[in-house]
Amino acid sequence: MRHLLEMDVSSLLTAPLLLVQxxxxxxxxxxxxLWDRSSxxxxxxxELGFDVSANKASRNAVxxxxxxxxxxxxxxxxxxxxxxxxxxxxxxPLEEAKRGLKLLRDSGMEKINFSGGEPFLHExxxxxxxxxxxxxxDLQLPGVSIVSNGSMIKEKWxxxxxxxxDILAISCDSFEETTNQLIGRTQGRKSHLDNLYKIQSWCQxxxxxxxINSVINTFNVDEDMTxxxxxxxxxxxxxxxxxxxxxxxxxxxxxxxxxxxTISDQQFQEFLDRHSxxxxxxxxxxxxxxxxxxxxDEYMRFLDCREGRKDPSKSILDVGVSAAISFSxxxxxxxxxxxxxxVWSKADMKLDW
Numbered sequence: 642m643r644h645l646l647e648m649d650v651s652s653l654l655t656a657p658l659l660l661v662q663x664x665x666x667x668x669x670x671x672x673x674x675l676w677d678r679s680s681x682x683x684x685x686x687x688e689l690g691f692d693v694s695a696n697k698a699s700r701n702a703v704x705x706x707x708x709x710x711x712x713x714x715x716x717x718x719x720x721x722x723x724x725x726x727x728x729x730x731x732x733x734p735l736e737e738a739k740r741g742l743k744l745l746r747d748s749g750m751e752k753i754n755f756s757g758g759e760p761f762l763h764e765x766x767x768x769x770x771x772x773x774x775x776x777x778x779d780l781q782l783p784g785v786s787i788v789s790n791g792s793m794i795k796e797k798w799x800x801x802x803x804x805x806x807d808i809l810a811i812s813c814d815s816f817e818e819t820t821n822q823l824i825g826r827t828q829g830r831k832s833h834l835d836n837l838y839k840i841q842s843w844c845q846x847x848x849x850x851x852x853i854n855s856v857i858n859t860f861n862v863d864e865d866m867t868x869x870x871x872x873x874x875x876x877x878x879x880x881x882x883x884x885x886x887x888x889x890x891x892x893x894x895x896x897x898x899x900x901x902x903t904i905s906d907q908q909f910q911e912f913l914d915r916h917s918x919x920x921x922x923x924x925x926x927x928x929x930x931x932x933x934x935x936x937x938d939e940y941m942r943f944l945d946c947r948e949g950r951k952d953p954s955k956s957i958l959d960v961g962v963s964a965a966i967s968f969s970x971x972x973x974x975x976x977x978x979x980x981x982x983x984v985w986s987k988a989d990m991k992l993d994w
Contacts, residue, residue: 642827657808702963704749707784707837707981710771710937712738713758718790718823720814722858724886725758726896730988731939732763739775741941741958746776748962752784752985759795770802777805784985786810787855792828796843801849807987810852810879813837815861816869823860824902841873848994850876850987851897857881857912858902870919874886876990877983878921882909884930925979933975 733741742753754777762768769787776782786808795957813833815821821833837853844851853875855866870878884901885891890899906926913924936944942953947970954960954968974981984990 649953709754716759722899722902746780754786756788774805779859799847808850812854852877929979943969
């Protein structure tokens with residue numbers, strides 16, 4: 642009787658341990674089967690031509706909502722702080738440029754901004770006009786814009802292509818002619834300011850939203866531009882802090898030496914404070930600007946500025962948008978924080994023409 646009692650007690654003590662062991666074995670067996678099944682699924686996907694890792698990457702891919710296409714580096718001005726200089730004279734053939742723009746649209750692009758160099762310099766603006774028309778008519782993009790120094794624009798360009806352009810931004814760093822000459826934003830005896838006002842009137846006449854871009858530097862940081870900006874009444878006044886980019890405007894291989902143009906964060910803030918009454922002002926410090934733009938160069942390569950220089954990806958024409966954009970270093974959060982997404986279509990701006 643005592644022996645039987647001891648056996649029962651022993652059984653009662655070991656039963657929970659056996660139950661735990663059984664549960665562990667069952668769970669391990671289930672996990673192994675699940676792993677085998679997932680491995681077989683991945684292998685099957687690979688055999689069928691599906692790249693599982695690529696699918697994972699595509700879920701995290703950046704959408705090129707707004708793209709800046711610098712299709713030419715050539716310019717007729719010599720701005721001392723320029724950070725996209727004339728290192729090549731290459732321009733893609735028109736049809737190749739259109740092919741790249743369609744790839745971008747198919748990948749989610751909603752706005753394209755054409756820049757340079759001076760974009761009106763190549764073929765006297767005809768190449769640019771055809772791209773603008775293609776993006777609006779064929780690709781049906783909500784936003785098509787241009788950044789120009791304004792020196793090469795003729796009224797007949799507005800007559801031919803103005804309907805297809807939403808925004809024209811003219812670069813103007815000072816409302817004093819002598820300061821513009823010191824900066825290099827001038828050509829011969831032409832008045833940059835007279836041209837600015839003339840283009841503003843054309844934009845009004847041909848229903849193109851007018852914008853002004855200004856780079857704040859040592860030569861204009863103490864200037865008060867309020868009166869002129871209010872008179873010109875741009876939809877946006879983009880105010881940039883002078884930025885150094887290795888290989889472009891600083892460094893051994895640079896075509897510019899922009900160190901003498903740079904200002905401190907405090908100086909930049911003081912300029913912004915002086916113009917706080919201007920409602921259309923959109924400030925961009927070095928921090929906001931550096932990685933928050935998707936920039937395509939003349940070969941349609943995305944440029945990564947994270948290391949303080951412009952490191953190119955492979956061309957989207959060769960590897961596609963998703964593969965190239967993964968090397969862009971694009972900071973989408975900063976893009977949204979700086980107000981990179983706004984009303985791009987002039988049809989939605991409800992402007993008083």
